[in-house]
Amino acid sequence: MDNQAAIPPELTRWIVDQAAAGAPADAILQPLLDAGWDEEAAATAITSALNDLVADHARDNGLPLPVPVPVPVGFNGSSLLEVDGRQIQVLANLQLPRVVVFGNLLSPEECDGLVELARTRLRPSATFNAETGRDEVHASRTSQGIHLPPDAEGLVERIERRIAALLDWPLENGETLQVLHYGPGAEYRPHYDWFDPDAPGADAALSRGGQRVASVVMYLNTPARGGSTSFPDAGFEVPAVKGNAVFFSYDRPHAITRTLHAGSPVLEGEKWVATKWLRERPFR
Numbered sequence: 513m514d515n516q517a518a519i520p521p522e523l524t525r526w527i528v529d530q531a532a533a534g535a536p537a538d539a540i541l542q543p544l545l546d547a548g549w550d551e552e553a554a555a556t557a558i559t560s561a562l563n564d565l566v567a568d569h570a571r572d573n574g575l576p577l578p579v580p581v582p583v584p585v586g587f588n589g590s591s592l593l594e595v596d597g598r599q600i601q602v603l604a605n606l607q608l609p610r611v612v613v614f615g616n617l618l619s620p621e622e623c624d625g626l627v628e629l630a631r632t633r634l635r636p637s638a639t640f641n642a643e644t645g646r647d648e649v650h651a652s653r654t655s656q657g658i659h660l661p662p663d664a665e666g667l668v669e670r671i672e673r674r675i676a677a678l679l680d681w682p683l684e685n686g687e688t689l690q691v692l693h694y695g696p697g698a699e700y701r702p703h704y705d706w707f708d709p710d711a712p713g714a715d716a717a718l719s720r721g722g723q724r725v726a727s728v729v730m731y732l733n734t735p736a737r738g739g740s741t742s743f744p745d746a747g748f749e750v751p752a753v754k755g756n757a758v759f760f761s762y763d764r765p766h767a768i769t770r771t772l773h774a775g776s777p778v779l780e781g782e783k784w785v786a787t788k789w790l791r792e793r794p795f796r
């Protein structure tokens with residue numbers, strides 16, 4: 513069998529049932545191989561059955577269609593990912609929302625270096641106003657921030673390359689790295705990082721690189737108390753620990769991704785983070 517048109521409906525149903533029951537890809541593939549399918553045709557049959565399922569679900573529920581998102585490399589159950597000669601720890605792994613917490617993404621020296629590059633240039637953080645299509649300062653985001661373009665010392669670029677390699681996502685699809693500083697009491701109230709496509713200002717936001725599809729928030733210090741990144745829809749909280757990072761992806765601009773998140777108030781001390789937002793396409 514070499515043609516996807518030959519997939520019988522009962523086989524499609526069987527594939528969908530297996531996937532819905534949580535069967536791993538191998539467990540779906542093997543019976544097809546045993547029945548005499550060649551591997552490529554079987555993989556095509558499985559992919560097309562699952563794509564149809566997702567498209568039907570989106571149509572039936574009035575959801576946008578999902579798009580490809582970054583996925584951490586070599587993610588096969590190992591607790592350490594080797595990227596660029598660096599051992600990055602996998603500290604937590606959540607499917608919905610899709611969240612991975614990394615340890616040792618940055619060295620203490622790299623964290624300090626980013627803070628130094630940003631410290632003297634901070635300005636009150638702006639939030640994208642979907643109504644106007646402009647960045648504006650708002651009470652829901654009481655941090656200070658600065659965009660750091662790739663720099664002469666190479667620190668910013670080195671980190672950007674590491675993230676691109678870790679997530680197997682083109683370097684040019686990344687927005688400029690942003691460093692944020694939260695003083696005592698400062699917070700970033702619950703929000704989504706994707707842009708609401710129906711908002712009047714969406715065209716301006718989407719014109720460079722399309723939607724955001726993932727975020728990486730790197731902790732540049734360990735606040736004395738408070739300052740975790742929380743995901744209220746999942747009851748999940750990522751403590752801010754220097755050198756660690758939280759990655760989350762969202763395959764469509766919709767609450768179904770459950771990626772609502774917040775920078776919880778800093779209760780004592782201060783908090784520094786660097787955020788990298790990744791787009792669907794080159795951000796130029």
Ligand SMILES: O=C(O)CCC(=O)C(=O)O
Pocket residue numbers: 700705727729739740741742773774775776785787
């Ligand atoms: O500070 C945090 O923990 C979250 C930052 C954040 O949500 C963002 O930069 O988009």
Ligand SMILES: [Fe+2]
Pocket residue numbers: 703704705727773
């Ligand atoms: Fe955010």
